[in-house]
Amino acid sequence: MIPSDHFVRFYNEVFKFLDARNGLEDYYLEISRHQEHHCLKHFMEKGLQGMEEYWGQIRVEENCIMSSEVVGDVRYSHMKKCPSLSKVLDNDAEPCEKYCLHCPGWVAPLMTKCGFYYIKYLRALDVPECGSVFSDNLEKISAIRQNLKRDGFKYIFDNFDQREEVEVNKQERLKV
């Protein structure tokens, strides 16, 4: 058994292996499908509040230093110290330089399926601090994205190119 405490260091080895074979993207999708088990129904039923509940639990179990809030139809999250990358950096094996990318890699497709737009912004790929924004209000979240660009964030990921799918799934969610 790989202890759950050490999972992320194993994950890091998997990323290095996959990156060398150009296989990261497909793997993120597989992880995203796996995470649907924990999140999809919850987010479809409870929307942003469901995300607060899910990541509230993660905050405790994964020992995150983070804050989040829902303001109207936007959820903001600030991961002050990511326990996952922190462990990977405190690791006798080399960190995968793309380690952080797995997070938008699995969250973005899941958000698309739930009918939400999503932005992940990172300070750097070797600093365990990042932020995320979630909303189904495209105008509002587009303005936020523009603002993040102005602020000079180099690493900004989103699912805005999946707009049509997000809008269809948003309608499905609203029926739920």
Next chain:
Amino acid sequence: MLRYQENNQLHRDFHGTTNTTLDYIADNYGVDALKSILQDTGEKVYKSIHDKLAAGDASELLEHLNWFYFREGAKYQLTVEPDEIKLEVFECPAIRHLKKMGLPVSKHACLQTSEVNAGMCKNTQWESSVEVIGEGHCIQTFRKKEC
């Protein structure tokens, strides 16, 4: 002393992601590739355990086995002799949690034990083996090689 001090909250759902990953790598890259990643994890992530074994010191391996199976709530028995360490796990916490989540257990689940253990022992005077008795029940053995 353990290289990675883990004593705060536990996130058992990582067993689920490990399980998905085992199948994904085996299905897309083959079982040998999966074994190779797991052995690298044993040798490089657990460099400290590996290097101590290479120097004839099994102290961190013992602490690792004892602490993490205890921490994850396993029922197990650790038997230690000068040239042999035996860990019998009666109910694997990873498999127990997968079942709790309603996820099918990967057929490669036990490789995470056998191959990580093999990686820890690689190029040392120790060798490892895993005997699966039944689902979630195994005996892990670390034995000093005969000179």
Next chain:
Amino acid sequence: MIPSDHFVRFYNEVFKFLDRNDGLEKYYLEISRHQEHHCLDLFSRKGIAGMREYWNVIAREENIISKSKKKGIVTNTKMISSDSHICPSLTKNLDNDAGVCEKYCLHCPGWVIPIFTKTGFYCVYDLINLLEPTCSMNVFAIREEAEEFKQQRIAGGADPALIYDNLDKADEIEANKIRLAPLRAQEAAKAEN
């Protein structure tokens, strides 16, 4: 009462005293903390747009004179002054029977740069000449742009000894930038509404 019109000449005497007592740096930080009252929230919420708001008022209230029609550059990610203004503060101290403190100009980067650091921005401040009432304050959201600007400035003949910046505070700046991002995002979302 020291008339507000004469404040800068008093300021000048304070600088001379503090310089003799090796206390300028500490005083700048105190002034910077005081200025936070005016600037910190505005810059934190609105970034470059907030800075523009603040200095537009200052330009009017402190009678900053433009030497030419040449304007600075303000975009969403940078605010570059055009060196075309006349600083009323140093001008008054050059017209001062008590004589100007030769480090007078240093108070400006001394208070403003810590605020930029706290609000997640890079600053390259070229004082140009300590006895000429013209300087160039340049603010950037993006570190590489600030570094490039500084290099260009030096290549163009600027004296590196008169350039003050916070490029050595990149880690703190990036941490503040990400800390303030949700606040700025909320401001952006509000503006969109």
